Amino acid sequence: MSFELVLQYFLSGITSGSIYAIVAIGFNIIYNTTGIINFAQGEFVMLGGMTAISLSAFMPLPLAIACAVVITSIVGGLVELTFIRWLKNPGVLRMIIITIGVSILLREAALHVWDEKVRSLPYFTGNECSSISIFGAHISPQVIWVLAVCGTMVALLSLFFTRTLTGRSMRACSANRTAATLCGINAKSMVTFSFMLSAAIGALAGCVISPLTQTHYECGAPLAIKGFTVAILGGLGNTTAAVAAGLLLGVIEAFSISVLPVAFKDVIAIGILLAILFFRPSGIFGNKEAGRLKEF
Amino acid sequence: MPLLEVRNLNRRFGGLHAVNDVSFCVEAGTIKGLIGPNGAGKTTLFNLISGALKPDSGTVLFKGAPIHGLAPHAIASRGITRTFQNIKLFAKMSALENVMVGMHVRSSASMAMGMLNFPATWAEERHVRERALGMLAMLGVRHLADINAQSLSFGLQRHVELARALAAEPSLLLLDEPAAGLNMQETLRLGETIRQIRDRGVTVLLVEHDMSLVMTVSDEINVLSFGRMIAQGKPRDIQANPDVVRVYLGDDHA
Amino acid sequence: MQSSRYFPILIIAAIVVVLQLIVSGTGTGFYLTQLTMSAYYTIVVIGLCMLMGYAGQISLGHAGFFAIGGYTAAALTTADMTGLTHGPAGRLCVKAGLFLQTKDLYGATLAQCNPWLSCAIAVMATVVIAYLIGIPVLRLKGHYLAMATLGFGTIIYKIVLGTKVFGGADGISNVPPFFLVQGLRVSGNMTDRIPNYYIAWFLVIIAALLMHNLVNSRAGRALRSIHGNEDAAEAMGIDTARYKLHLFVISAVLASIAGIFLTHFNGGIGPSEASVMKSVRYVAIVAVGGMANLWGTIVAGIVLNFLSLRGYFGSYDEAVFGLILVLMMLFAPNGIVMNRSWNLLRNRKTENSPPHSPSLERQGEDEKSGKALDAAS
Numbered sequence: 001m002s003f004e005l006v007l008q009y010f011l012s013g014i015t016s017g018s019i020y021a022i023v024a025i026g027f028n029i030i031y032n033t034t035g036i037i038n039f040a041q042g043e044f045v046m047l048g049g050m051t052a053i054s055l056s057a058f059m060p061l062p063l064a065i066a067c068a069v070v071i072t073s074i075v076g077g078l079v080e081l082t083f084i085r086w087l088k089n090p091g092v093l094r095m096i097i098i099t100i101g102v103s104i105l106l107r108e109a110a111l112h113v114w115d116e117k118v119r120s121l122p123y124f125t126g127n128e129c130s131s132i133s134i135f136g137a138h139i140s141p142q143v144i145w146v147l148a149v150c151g152t153m154v155a156l157l158s159l160f161f162t163r164t165l166t167g168r169s170m171r172a173c174s175a176n177r178t179a180a181t182l183c184g185i186n187a188k189s190m191v192t193f194s195f196m197l198s199a200a201i202g203a204l205a206g207c208v209i210s211p212l213t214q215t216h217y218e219c220g221a222p223l224a225i226k227g228f229t230v231a232i233l234g235g236l237g238n239t240t241a242a243v244a245a246g247l248l249l250g251v252i253e254a255f256s257i258s259v260l261p262v263a264f265k266d267v268i269a270i271g272i273l274l275a276i277l278f279f280r281p282s283g284i285f286g287n288k289e290a291g292r293l294k295e296f
Numbered sequence: 297m298p299l300l301e302v303r304n305l306n307r308r309f310g311g312l313h314a315v316n317d318v319s320f321c322v323e324a325g326t327i328k329g330l331i332g333p334n335g336a337g338k339t340t341l342f343n344l345i346s347g348a349l350k351p352d353s354g355t356v357l358f359k360g361a362p363i364h365g366l367a368p369h370a371i372a373s374r375g376i377t378r379t380f381q382n383i384k385l386f387a388k389m390s391a392l393e394n395v396m397v398g399m400h401v402r403s404s405a406s407m408a409m410g411m412l413n414f415p416a417t418w419a420e421e422r423h424v425r426e427r428a429l430g431m432l433a434m435l436g437v438r439h440l441a442d443i444n445a446q447s448l449s450f451g452l453q454r455h456v457e458l459a460r461a462l463a464a465e466p467s468l469l470l471l472d473e474p475a476a477g478l479n480m481q482e483t484l485r486l487g488e489t490i491r492q493i494r495d496r497g498v499t500v501l502l503v504e505h506d507m508s509l510v511m512t513v514s515d516e517i518n519v520l521s522f523g524r525m526i527a528q529g530k531p532r533d534i535q536a537n538p539d540v541v542r543v544y545l546g547d548d549h550a
Numbered sequence: 551m552q553s554s555r556y557f558p559i560l561i562i563a564a565i566v567v568v569l570q571l572i573v574s575g576t577g578t579g580f581y582l583t584q585l586t587m588s589a590y591y592t593i594v595v596i597g598l599c600m601l602m603g604y605a606g607q608i609s610l611g612h613a614g615f616f617a618i619g620g621y622t623a624a625a626l627t628t629a630d631m632t633g634l635t636h637g638p639a640g641r642l643c644v645k646a647g648l649f650l651q652t653k654d655l656y657g658a659t660l661a662q663c664n665p666w667l668s669c670a671i672a673v674m675a676t677v678v679i680a681y682l683i684g685i686p687v688l689r690l691k692g693h694y695l696a697m698a699t700l701g702f703g704t705i706i707y708k709i710v711l712g713t714k715v716f717g718g719a720d721g722i723s724n725v726p727p728f729f730l731v732q733g734l735r736v737s738g739n740m741t742d743r744i745p746n747y748y749i750a751w752f753l754v755i756i757a758a759l760l761m762h763n764l765v766n767s768r769a770g771r772a773l774r775s776i777h778g779n780e781d782a783a784e785a786m787g788i789d790t791a792r793y794k795l796h797l798f799v800i801s802a803v804l805a806s807i808a809g810i811f812l813t814h815f816n817g818g819i820g821p822s823e824a825s826v827m828k829s830v831r832y833v834a835i836v837a838v839g840g841m842a843n844l845w846g847t848i849v850a851g852i853v854l855n856f857l858s859l860r861g862y863f864g865s866y867d868e869a870v871f872g873l874i875l876v877l878m879m880l881f882a883p884n885g886i887v888m889n890r891s892w893n894l895l896r897n898r899k900t901e902n903s904p905p906h907s908p909s910l911e912r913q914g915e916d917e918k919s920g921k922a923l924d925a926a927s
Contacts, residue, residue: 037693037697083876083880087880090879092692092693093606093608093692094879096608096692096693096696097608097833097837097875097876097878097879098875098876098879098880100610100830100833100872100875101834101872101873101874101875101876101879102872102876103872104827104830104868104869104871104872104875105869105872105873105876107868107872108866108868108869108872109869112865112866112869221826225697225700225701225704228697232694232697261712263708263711263712264708264712266704266708267705267708267709270701270704270705270708271705273697273698273701274686274698274701274702274705277686277687277690277694277697277698277701278686278687278689278690278698281690281694346785347784348781348784348785367784367789368781368784368785369784369785369786369787369788369789369790370789372784372785372786372787373787377785377786377787378785380781380782380785384779384781384782384785385778385779385782386774386775386778386779386782386783387777387778387779388774388777388778388842389771389774389775389778393771393774394775396771397771397772397775397783397786397788398786400768400771400772400786400787400788401786401787403768405767405768405769406769407764407767407769407793407796407797407800409767410763410764410766410767410768410769410770411760411761411763411764411767411769412760412763413763413767417767417768420768421767421768424768460786464786464787
């Protein structure tokens with residue numbers, strides 16, 4: 001394989017990998033605060049993209065994206081309020097099934113609000129023909145947007161969790177909910193906020209990747225599986241590791257096209273998921289402690 | 297040959313050396329008490345013997361054969377059963393069914409035979425049922441047989457759990473704080489029951505905080521503190537042992 | 551003692567017969583087709599009910615086993631085996647009836663696999679795969695278990711969707727009928743509608759019988775004890791890993807057999823049978839019926855599948871099952887088909903607990919008291 005081809009695959013890999021990483025971070029945020037794995041995470045990405053596409057018909061693109069992010073974030077909050085908040089002491093089995101049901105409802109609602117057609121946002125800069133040349137590899141400028149937006153999100157989140165009061169409160173909640181409540185932190189609000197935050201970052205990721213991968217009502221589900229794979233790969237709850245793991249999965253997937261039929265690309269991610277679950281559930285970077293699931 | 301022999305058993309949890317080079321024996325037909333302040337490592341020791349935990353090093357010999365590292369169900373089928381500190385009865389099953397599960401190691405109907413409802417299993421089922429009822433009767437709770445085990449009061453749940461552990465006809469019975477939550481009268485009756493169990497040929501290893509129970513019922517007592525075995529002997533000697541007293545009551549010159 | 555245990559089975563059999571007579575009598579014979587299909591889907595659900603309700607293991611990939619059965623049978627019975635029949639071993643197989651000589655559209659002779667043979671191979675394949683998957687998967691708990699089964703189901707889906715042998719997106723059609731005994735065959739033929747209805751329901755009753763026996767046996771007690779408290783079950787000498795694995799395989803085989811028979815009945819199979827949505831549907835039905843409630847699950851299976859197949863849910867079909875799932879888990883985690891009248895029908899010995907027996911709530915409490923993820927896994 002020539003250097004340009006390798007670079008091409010690599011760039012393609014880290015592009016999709018960034019999205020997986022964002023989805024994984026969304027999983028982690030909710031998991032950290034609540035111990036729930038939110039199977040509907042992928043749908044937030046889908047909703048962000050679809051909403052932005054509809055809004056962009058009568059708004060300038062940046063505004064459409066901003067509104068889409070806000071709307072999806074509100075949807076995330078509503079999901080938490082409607083389905084999660086008032087449950088007292090549910091078992092894990094119940095929570096799993098509820099979030100799966102929620103993801104189905106969101107997906108079917110999207111199908112009926114929009115339709116099954118495939119759509120996409122316009123390219124942020126240029127169009128589908130423009131391409132930039134990097135060391136011989138040709139990529140769309142949108143790739144730069146994806147990497148930049150995702151990178152900025154990760155950096156901002158990191159600052160948020162370490163420097164702001166709300167962020168620190170959320171970390172307190174995830175470490176020890178009771179102690180956090182005793183310190184005056186409203187744990188319930190933190191849970192709602194974590195859903196809203198996860199939905200928001202998912203939505204933004206959905207917007208920025210839409211020109212490249214198109215958006216349709218079913219695009220959330222595969223993202224959820226891959227995002228979950230990445231989250232586990234990095235160690236559940238570990239946000240920085242999720243970034244590394246996401247990029248890794250994206251690159252592996254991209255290079256797999258050179259040896260496997262394209263139809264089996266998704267199988268790679270699932271294969272990795274199963275391998276991790278069977279052999280090292282605490283993830284590559286996690287410790288044994290992370291392998292045991294939280295209660296909530 | 298002692299029934300149970302523990303040699304140089306070690307178990308760490310991160311930085312905590314929960315069981316530190318512990319060695320002791322339990323002779324068949326006796327009641328051995330295991331005491332020590334909270335956090336001394338008694339339940340960990342139990343878990344190491346019953347197979348719920350694997351030791352970092354050391355051996356556990358039961359009837360001369362090594363059992364350390366075996367799965368809990370394998371150890372149970374060799375004749376060691378236990379009760380739990382926080383009573384682990386089976387949810388959604390009646391008291392009788394709980395005890396019938398206790399007889400799992402003494403019965404043999406396979407899954408296939410169960411599905412096809414072979415007549416051969418009918419006799420075994422009847423036998424299991426009768427013995428389970430007998431166990432409940434022996435502990436004075438036969439009338440509770442069909443009641444959902446989890447809706448019973450704490451003290452009665454303890455009886456059911458004990459019946460379940462005995463139903464397996466073990467050679468060694470591990471009792472993890474059986475008197476916790478019992479009042480004085482119930483504790484006295486428990487002591488009687490434990491003695492009856494010993495008289496039926498079951499060896500008992502007992503972890504307990506209630507001194508009145510341990511001192512009156514045990515043939516021999518071992519004392520654990522911070523993971524180490526610090527004393528061993530007859531109840532009267534243990535009571536008089538200054539190290540034991542210090543471990544429980546602290547030191548004037550601390 | 552034994553006869554009262556089978557009372558619910560007799561009720562079901564009676565309902566089945568009555569239903570058929572009503573349907574045939576009122577000229578709505580086409581309902582029989584959907585009822586037959588519902589029966590086969592109910593077999594899957596029976597196995598899943600045992601797995602989820604009694605062993606406490608969630609499976610989001612059971613459609614995968616259905617597909618393994620159906621696709622294997624379909625592929626083997628539609629593939630042309632003439633290439634294999636030339637050698638002495640091949641001729642022996644034809645003589646033994648393992649291969650059937652049929653004619654294709656143009657009158658040339660084909661050799662096709664005898665459906666009995668393909669059925670046996672499909673079931674064996676299912677057993678092998680279920681064991682291979684089950685061993686690592688059943689060591690997982692909670693979300694990990696759910697995701698692993700989801701992953702398994704998705705892999706099967708991708709394989710049948712992307713492989714030419716399995717017909718890709720179109721699936722496999724022209725699956726020949728399955729001749730059971732003289733005069734009785736599993737096929738979609740109009741004339742065979744009534745016999746096929748009874749064949750399907752006969753299988754349902756057999757499955758229910760076997761599972762009902764299992765629950766009331768020593769092994770069933772062991773399984774329920776695993777669900778009740780896995781640590782204590784281990785301490786009582788029960789090899790929990792082995793029991794969970796065996797039950798997993800049994801439930802997989804039930805799904806697989808349903809797949810095989812339904813494929814012959816429908817004359818074909820498509821990739822949607824392996825999809826995640828189908829798996830979710832099965833879980834939803836078990837949730838409605840009550841996770842440890844065999845009879846409730848059967849009723850829910852018939853009703854929900856029939857309504858869905860008749861198209862009563864329209865384009866909201868998937869949404870309905872999603873909604874059912876959510877509502878059930880929020881408000882009735884123990885199922886809704888659990889009321890006083892069912893208690894009368896049920897054998898007193900199977901359920902000694904009072905009607906509102908805590909199952910999913912209690913698991914939450916168990917977890918609170920210090921034990922991480924066990925029975926809910």
